Amino acid sequence: MDEKTYLAQELARTIAQFKRLGRPPGSSHGIRPSEFMLLVTLTQCPGADSEGLKVSDLSARMQITPAGVTHMINALEDGGYVERLADPTDRRVVLVKPTARAKQFIEDMNAKFLEDLKGLVGYLGEQDSKELIRLLSLALTYFRERRERNAE
Secondary structure, three states: OOHHHHHHHHHHHHHHHHHHHOOOOOHHHOOOHHHHHHHHHHHHOOOOOOOOEEHHHHHHHHOOOHHHHHHHHHHHHHOOOEEEEEEOOEEEEEEEEEOHHHHHHHHHHHHHHHHHHHHHHHHHOHHHHHHHHHHHHHHHHHHHHHHHHHHO
16 A cells, blocks of 8 residues: 555544544534534524524525425424524515524533633644644645535
8 A cells, every 4th residue: 555545544544533532512412413503504694693594595505405404493493492483574484593592502512612622722732733723724725625626
C-alpha cells in the first residue's frame, strides 16, 4: 500500500472515531440529529424568532425536501420545540417558529459545546490548537473547492 492510501485510510479511521465517540447532540432529549440541525437553522435565521420561517425556506437552507422538513417539524412540535403559525400576509402559508424551550435548548447545547472545545484547547495548548484550526480550515477549503468543481 502506498503512503497516500495509508494516510487516507488513517484519516478515515480517525474521523470515524469522532463519529462513534459520543451521542449526537440532543439525543438525550429524544431529538434526532436532523431535528437538531433544523432547530439550529431555525434559531439562527434572522427573522425566524419573531416572524417564523416557511417550510420551503427551511427546506432550501437545509437542502432537504419539504416533506422531510414537515416530518421533522411534526416531531419537534410534539416535543414543544416549534410552533406553527399562519402567515398574516397569506393564510395559505404556514410559518414555523422556535419556542422558548427550543431557544433555551440550543443555547444550552452551544454552551456545552464551547466548554468541550475550551477543554480541548487546554489539552492541546495554544500552538497545537492554532495548528488544528489551520489544518481544519485548509481541509474545509479543499472540500468546498472540490464540491464546486464537481457541481460544474
